[in-house]
Amino acid sequence: MSEPMKIRATLQGDVADVRILMMHPMETGQRKNAKGELVPAHFIKNVVVTHNGKTVLDAEWTQAISRNPFLGLRVKGARAGDKISVTWVDNQGDKRTDEVAVAAGS
Amino acid sequence: MDYTRRIVLRLAGSAGALAAAAAAGFTAGRPAWAANRNEAAFQAKAVADALKSIGAVNIVESRDIVITAPDIAENGAVVPVAVTSKIPNTESIAILAEKNPFPLAASFDIAPGADAYVSTRLKVGQTTDMRALVKAGGKYFTAVKEVKVTVGGCG
Numbered sequence: 001m002s003e004p005m006k007i008r009a010t011l012q013g014d015v016a017d018v019r020i021l022m023m024h025p026m027e028t029g030q031r032k033n034a035k036g037e038l039v040p041a042h043f044i045k046n047v048v049v050t051h052n053g054k055t056v057l058d059a060e061w062t063q064a065i066s067r068n069p070f071l072g073l074r075v076k077g078a079r080a081g082d083k084i085s086v087t088w089v090d091n092q093g094d095k096r097t098d099e100v101a102v103a104a105g106s
Numbered sequence: 107m108d109y110t111r112r113i114v115l116r117l118a119g120s121a122g123a124l125a126a127a128a129a130a131g132f133t134a135g136r137p138a139w140a141a142n143r144n145e146a147a148f149q150a151k152a153v154a155d156a157l158k159s160i161g162a163v164n165i166v167e168s169r170d171i172v173i174t175a176p177d178i179a180e181n182g183a184v185v186p187v188a189v190t191s192k193i194p195n196t197e198s199i200a201i202l203a204e205k206n207p208f209p210l211a212a213s214f215d216i217a218p219g220a221d222a223y224v225s226t227r228l229k230v231g232q233t234t235d236m237r238a239l240v241k242a243g244g245k246y247f248t249a250v251k252e253v254k255v256t257v258g259g260c261g
Contacts, residue, residue: 015221026229028229030207045143046143054217055136055137055140055217056216056217056220057214057215057216057217057220057224058136058137058140058214058215058217059212059213059214059215059224060143060144060148060212060213060214060215061211061212062148062208062210062211062212063208063229064203064206064208064211064212064228064229064230065211065212065226065227065228065229066183066184066185066226066227066228066229067183067184069226069227070186070225070226070227071224071225071226072188072223072224072225072226073221073223073224073225074221074223075220075221076219076220076221
C-alpha cells in the first residue's frame with residue numbers, strides 16, 4: 001500500500017494554490033541495485049486533480065519525474081471549503097486518491 | 107472517439123491484466139478535453155521524434171511561456187520546473203528535458219478555462235535545454251531554458 005499524499009490548498013483571492021506531495025519511489029527502470037540487477041521501472045503514469053468533482057488537470061507522467069513527486073497548480077474560482085481531490089495511477093496498476101478542503105488564505 | 111481501439115492499444119502496452127483493467131477503467135471516466143496517453147511520444151528517444159508523435163507542427167517560439175527553473179541545478183535528481191502559459195485557451199503543457207534518455211518528461215492537460223500553470227520536479231541526466239511545449243487553440247508554441255546540471259539524476 002502506498003502512503004498518503006500531502007496536499008495543501010490555500011486560497012489566495014479566488015484562486016486556490018494547490019501543492020501536492022506524493023510518496024512514490026519513481027524508479028526509472030535504468031538503475032541497478034547492489035547486485036547489479038536492473039530495478040524494474042515503477043513510476044506514476046497519470047495524475048488527475050479535481051475541484052468539487054470536476055477535473056481541472058490531467059497529467060501524464062514518466063520516470064523523469066523526481067522521487068516523491070511534487071505537483072503544484074492553481075485552481076481558479078475556488079472558495080474556502082471546496083474539495084480538491086487528487087488521484088494517481090502508477091505503471092504497476094497501483095493507485096491512490098486523497099482529498100482536502102481548500103483552506104482560507106491570509 | 108473509438109474507445110475500443112484505444113483500450114486495445116493500451117492493453118498491448120501494459121504488462122499485467124491488473125494494469126490493463128485499471129487503464130481500461132480509467133479511459134472511460136475521462137473528460138473529453140483530456141487526451142489519452144501518447145505512449146509513442148513518451149517512448150521517443152529524440153526530441154524531434156517526441157514532437158512528431160505529439161503531432162506538433164509549425165511550432166512557434168513564444169515569449170508568453172514562462173519556464174521557471176534554476177540556471178544551475180546541483181542535484182539532477184530533483185530539478186524544480188514550473189511552466190506558466192499566458193497564451194489564451196491553453197489546452198496542454200508538455201515538458202521536455204532535451205538530453206534525457208526519454209526527452210518527454212510530462213504532459214499536463216488543462217481543463218478549459220483553468221489556470222495554465224504547473225509546477226513539478228524532474229530528474230535531469232545532464233546539462234540540457236528544458237523545453238515547454240504549449241498547445242493552445244490547436245496550435246503549438248514553445249519556449250526553452252537551459253539548465254546546467256552539476257550531478258546527473260538518472261543513475
